[in-house]
Amino acid sequence: VLMSGISTRSWGANANVVIVGGGTGGATAAKYLKLADPSINITLIEKNPSYYTCYMSNEVLSGERTLDSLQFGYDALKKRGITVVQAEVTAIDATARVVKTTAGNFSYDRCIVAPGIDYRYETVAGYSATVAEQIPHAWKAGPQTTLLRSQLEAMPNGGTFVLVAPPNPYRCPPAPYERASQVANYFKKYKPNSKVIILDPKTSFTKQPLFEEAWMKLYGYGSNNALIEWVAGADKGVVSLDAATKSVTTVGGQTLSAGVLNLIPAQKAGALAFTAGLTDASGWCPVGFASFESTLYENIHVIGDACIANPLPKSGFAANSEAKACALAVAALLNGREPGRTSFSNGCYSIVGDGYAMSIVALYRLSADRQIIETIPNSGGTSPIAASDEDHLIDVQYAYSWYNNFTRDVFL
Amino acid sequence: QCTNVPDVNEPVMTASLAANCASCHGTSGVSAGPATPGLGGMGKQYLSKVLADYQSGHRASTVMKRIAKGYSADEISRLAEFFSQQPFIAATQNTNATQVARGRDLHTQYCASCHTSGGKDVSLTGTRLAGQWKPYMQHTLKDYAAGRSQTNAKMADAMSLLYKAAGDNGIAALAEFYASNA
């Protein structure tokens, strides 16, 4: 019987940890593992030279921010003594404990995998990675974000922005609705005859009463000339896309043409998770919560969007929180100790208009028997309905503070 | 020797609790702003009291009530201990010299007896006002002035005298003075 995955050998100092993916989860894990035990050799392998945060990327769409302001490099992590390698991981040999990359092989005592998400393009006929370069989902911040922004800029006043929301589970539950709000804010100022239509296969979404309250206040939601319309129901799932006419057809047989089309597809764990055999039938990675060790392979831990960490959602906040818990556990295991009990949190600010933001927070902990992540009773929740204008206003300042502190917590 | 049976009475590790605060307040509680307060260098008792006051609603907040309610008294006390041992790093902010001067006068008149050394010294109150982020300071002072946050009787008196005499502009000036970290 395994003792929470403690191997028969005790590694102590100079153990090797290889971290795959230098996004929110991977970069946080690298930093916090170094803080927990400076003697561990940490190699962080990331395919891109720098990272663009998805968080705040909706503000690029509304023109409030540039993509450059979302860019973070790896120099600060290097200064902490972490080896950062720019390469693509092609495979993980769990038996030999070797991570294979385009820049050679890296041996590990423990490996932490945080590859983020991939898309189920096959669920929409006519959609693919190639088509997405023309009809961007912009669900990873980068060139697609800039492309979507320029399409919105080029769209004439009076055009329709159709945002196809993804089915559960997906990266960042409030983000489609924050995006709709940001684009509506842009329209309100510059293209007031235009409209945002959210086509949604779900019949409810996170912070819905708060979003709807804000949309009523700011965008005439529910009225005849509303800037945002939410069209929802199981029959509203999109089954096909015609890129040439920028139109989508729903399960219910309805066809909708867009001035600008933003189809956010259904999602699954990042490709590497599949290559490495870390996924189950759901397309995500099952883990034990005491250390986020894969239930399929020993000595490989999976964190962030790719893992199944219910009730934690797939958010950057959660990825960061999981990474910290995983780092503490891995440091303990490499020193021959049983990991201690950990806690987790999630939080999200949505900026929905000028001087108007709102929040949700949730707190969790590893259950006493180490089997599940439990929500801490009587805690968390959203901003209240009918909060004061002043609170919505300062929440924008707190949202920017979160971004500044959070990105430093991850990358610096 | 480790066993397979986890200790069900084992508390959640302080390091893990505190790491989750860093997501909003910054690593080790050093906040890069522009608004969320830094947590380092304050008194342990002050931090415990604040968190308990958030829980009970004695202190107004946007998110902290929802957060503080998730922690036991023991966890709060360990968190307070942890952050009291972290450094306080004064926020660098632009300030307006006229407002700073006005704030200094108000501070001297109403607040300096407890918040000594221009609000830098934590020894009497446990809290550090100088070098704290301006929007937060302004917001928290308004909460006191409007009675949304409760505090000890003497500080409450000082706040209400200040507010009667100088109003919202006085609060803005005080926040400006503390932001100057002079």
Ligand SMILES: Cc1cc2nc3c(=O)[nH]c(=O)nc-3n(C[C@H](O)[C@H](O)[C@H](O)COP(=O)(O)OP(=O)(O)OC[C@H]3O[C@@H](n4cnc5c(N)ncnc54)[C@H](O)[C@@H]3O)c2cc1C
């Ligand atoms: C529009 C939008 C807004 C959002 N807003 C928020 C928000 O306000 N708050 C919040 O908490 N979250 C937000 N999120 C969610 C957040 O971005 C993700 O949940 C978070 O980034 C997940 O972290 P991760 O580490 O799992 O994956 P990622 O951050 O995507 O990191 C994965 C990394 O792995 C690398 N990688 C993948 N495969 C390989 C390989 N084979 N070899 C080498 N490197 C590889 C990738 O290049 C990438 O850098 C938002 C998301 C979107 C789309």
